[in-house]
Amino acid sequence: MTDLARFSINQMTVKQLSLPELMDACGRSGVGQVGLWREPVQEYGLTETAKLIREAGLAVTTLCRGGFFTATDPEAHAAALADNRRAIEEAATLGTDTLxxxxxxxxxxxxDLRAARERIADALTELAPYAEAHGVRLAxxxxxxxxxxxxxxxxxxxxxxxxxERFPAHQVGVxxxxxxxxxxxxxxxQIARAGAAGRIHAFQLAxxxxxxxxxxxxxxxQIGDGAIDMREWRDYVEAAGYTGPIEVELFNEELWARDGREVLAETVERFHSAFL
Amino acid sequence: MTDLARFSINQMTVKQLSLPELMDACGRSGVGQVGLWREPVQEYGLTETAKLIREAGLAVTTLCRGGFFTATDPEAHAAALADNRRAIEEAATLGTDTLxxxxxxxxxxxxDLRAARERIADALTELAPYAEAHGVRLAxxxxxxxxxxxxxxxxxxxxxxxxxERFPAHQVGVxxxxxxxxxxxxxxxQIARAGAAGRIHAFQLAxxxxxxxxxxxxxxxQIGDGAIDMREWRDYVEAAGYTGPIEVELFNEELWARDGREVLAETVERFHSAFL
Structure with a gap:
């Protein structure tokens, strides 16, 4: 289906690496795409990160993450909206089209799960046009x-x-x-449904x-260590017409305790042996 | 909808109590129904447990549990079937109609999740008539x-x-x-679907x-301590026409560390305050 050109390393997989270390490790491993998280980017500095990414010639596949829309308190709801507008701006600054x-x-x-889900729709109504204006799709x-x-x-x-589906596909997907x-x-x-409508805005593996x-x-x-038949899911997403990046996003204490460069190299190897 | 007459205490909720202690605590709390587990029953003795239950005048709402049908190895599969036949016999001896x-x-x-699910159907084909012959429904x-x-x-x-639904409702339900x-x-x-076909063979709360x-x-x-709106689920099951026992089955280290009689009394109280 693909080769390393579509692989993207999500920053959380190797969170022990600083942003410059991550750039360097990507260069050495032939990895051209990264998924970033807001907190480490803010810590390093948004402008500085964007500069680093540009200089390294990397593409940013996603920014993680906006959301947390379910508060019932009006002030908390307004704060969540404001924070999500900032997240959209950050995504645009970093040059990624996907939040x-x-x-x-x-x-x-x-x-009340149903009411909480409905508050998400309310928040998206506010945010989707703002995202579009910044060239960012919500996923x-x-x-x-x-x-x-x-x-x-x-x-x-x-x-x-x-x-x-309450919004245009170029504004909101999954x-x-x-x-x-x-x-x-x-x-x-559901993957077929999403693909047919052009709504698969990100594809992540763990x-x-x-x-x-x-x-x-x-x-x-780590890819290949568990119960999931990765090729089966690759085939579903491919059959749905998705041709975008494939991000590996692992939250794993054991991986975080190891050398980040080694984990990145292993992840690339697993992407080849268990996914491709 | 109901009162304590439909309440059943699953043995695992108060597993710190021996079977005689459980019988005694039920008597003192006005609880007339219990759900039992195979391991503690076998440890106390099947015949002895059945005698104890009869003497206490309790009803056994379910026996937990059969199953574990997914082995690919033929010997392991045959062993699982044999063990489930024993579980059916134990249920009959204990006087419950539900395994x-x-x-x-x-x-x-x-x-391969799909293949594993299909092996369950194969096992049920063997076991459902055996269960019916013993007056036991599989759930x-x-x-x-x-x-x-x-x-x-x-x-x-x-x-x-x-x-x-591949089997008659009096043989296999949920x-x-x-x-x-x-x-x-x-x-x-799906609860409505199950109720309409007479396939709700057990209803448990946690x-x-x-x-x-x-x-x-x-x-x-414990009922009322968490995220679940218990009355909402009571209403679904009631609307589906279910009039059977309502078992509280908690696996909880904190509850197990407490006095079992106190936990039983608290569970009855929570059943009233958060479910009825």
């Missing part, structure tokens, strides 16, 4: 259902598309991430390994 | 998608019903458990609390 959105969980003390990421309470009430690709979708027998048909760690945030497995 | 099935995860080294329990790799490849109520289904926007319609513990097995929250 990944993690929608947010249930506000403390509430139990709603369904997270695994185990995050529904505390992180993301959008748990399936079908739900993400139900939200996205992020397809194997880690979050692999268990779902409906996901293949493998499913058990046992899950406490808090279930940092247990994403 | 809960946890289907099993991906066999080590395999990545396929979809587990939360976070268990798909290592415990149960049946992740949604829709999948469980797709399997169950277990509806709030903990496993609460995130799923399709579950309400609440969703975060953060999840390592291994994600022992983090089920």
């Amino acid at each position: 990944v959105l993690v929608s947010g969980g249930l506000p403390p003390g509430t139990k 709603i990421e369904p997270l695994h259902p185990m995050y529904a309470a505390d992180r993301c009430v959008v748990s399936t690709l079908a739900q993400a598309l139900d939200l996205a 992020t397809v991430d194997t880690y979050h979708l692999w268990w779902d027998d409906r996901a293949p048909a 493998d499913w390994v058990t046992p899950l760690p406490e808090g279930v945030l940092t247990g994403r497995g | 809960v099935l946890v289907s099993g995860g991906l066999p080590p080294g395999t990545k 396929i329990e979809p587990l939360h998608p976070m268990y798909a790799a290592d415990r149960c490849v049946v992740s949604t109520l829709a999948q469980a019903l797709d399997l169950a 277990t509806v458990d709030t903990y496993h289904l609460w995130w799923d926007d399709r579950a309400p319609a 609440d969703w609390v975060t953060p999840l513990p390592e291994g994600v097995l022992t983090g089920r929250g």
